[in-house]
Amino acid sequence: MNLKEVITGSYEKLSKTQQKLASYLLDNYQDIAVLSASELGKKAGVSETTVIRFCYRIGLSGYTQLQKEVREQLFHDKSSLDSYIQMKQPFVGEPHFLEKVMNMDAERITQAIQTIDEAKFDLTIEQLKSAQKIYIIGARTSFAAASWLAFTLGLVKDDVHLIRTESDDLLKILHSMDETSVVVSISFHRYVKSTTDFTKQAKSRNAKVVGITDTPLSPLKNNVDILIPLFSGKKPTLDSTPVLFSFLNALIAAMMTENKGSFKEEKDYYNKVFHDYFESS
Numbered sequence: 001m002n003l004k005e006v007i008t009g010s011y012e013k014l015s016k017t018q019q020k021l022a023s024y025l026l027d028n029y030q031d032i033a034v035l036s037a038s039e040l041g042k043k044a045g046v047s048e049t050t051v052i053r054f055c056y057r058i059g060l061s062g063y064t065q066l067q068k069e070v071r072e073q074l075f076h077d078k079s080s081l082d083s084y085i086q087m088k089q090p091f092v093g094e095p096h097f098l099e100k101v102m103n104m105d106a107e108r109i110t111q112a113i114q115t116i117d118e119a120k121f122d123l124t125i126e127q128l129k130s131a132q133k134i135y136i137i138g139a140r141t142s143f144a145a146a147s148w149l150a151f152t153l154g155l156v157k158d159d160v161h162l163i164r165t166e167s168d169d170l171l172k173i174l175h176s177m178d179e180t181s182v183v184v185s186i187s188f189h190r191y192v193k194s195t196t197d198f199t200k201q202a203k204s205r206n207a208k209v210v211g212i213t214d215t216p217l218s219p220l221k222n223n224v225d226i227l228i229p230l231f232s233g234k235k236p237t238l239d240s241t242p243v244l245f246s247f248l249n250a251l252i253a254a255m256m257t258e259n260k261g262s263f264k265e266e267k268d269y270y271n272k273v274f275h276d277y278f279e280s281s
Helices: 002-015 016-028 039-046 049-058 065-075 080-091 097-115 119-129 140-153 172-175 193-204 220-225 238-257 260-279
Strands: 133-138 159-161 182-187 208-213 226-229
Touching: 002 016, 002 039, 016 039, 016 080, 039 049, 039 065, 049 065, 065 220, 080 238, 097 238, 119 182, 119 208, 119 226, 119 238, 133 193, 140 159, 140 182, 140 238, 159 172, 172 193, 182 193, 182 220, 193 208, 193 220, 208 220, 208 238
Parallel strands: 133 159, 133 182, 182 208, 208 226
Antiparallel strands: none
């Protein structure tokens, strides 16, 4: 039993107080192993009764079974890197390693297509098209995706900025935001606090905020206008990358085909200055 996936799958069926408990447990599920039901409820800001009813709601016999499941999971848990390697281990020494790994990526992309809300995708395109300024943020494993998105989006939109939390003047950037700004926050497990904090502050500046993340219960969920989870449950971080880039590619494709004029201007500019900066092959 993967407790996090069970909680994620049951989230929409829970009461408001049970959802509050669920959100707490997803970030702190180790607490279940050592705390009583009343102690857990106090830390999560709910009653002991809510904790017990939550257990029944997700199909358990009570809090004792919940503790048992968590203790067993903690004992057997592996890091996302361990999971990544373990999933590829059966292919080692077998023919067509490349084909098998890429087919796994293709399967995940196919699954994500069924998960992603296309209406939210369309709304994101509309927000980006109308934005006066666009800010892209992503850290650690999400930085490469944020950097690629900022570069390619800059081919069709002016004032696209990649946020570097370690070096940028974040207060100055936040002060420049208003209701005409759009922020795209990319954050995957293990979530980086600086991304979550910046997203929250951007929302307080009345910027439109789009969160691209792994699951519906990502820490971004309370601080965005549009949340686009690529998976319904937890996936290994490294295996999320092909799905993320495929999604971003679709987003850029939509922007470029709907902004042909801007793209042509940028393309002509690049062609004009190409030989000043790059050697021809």
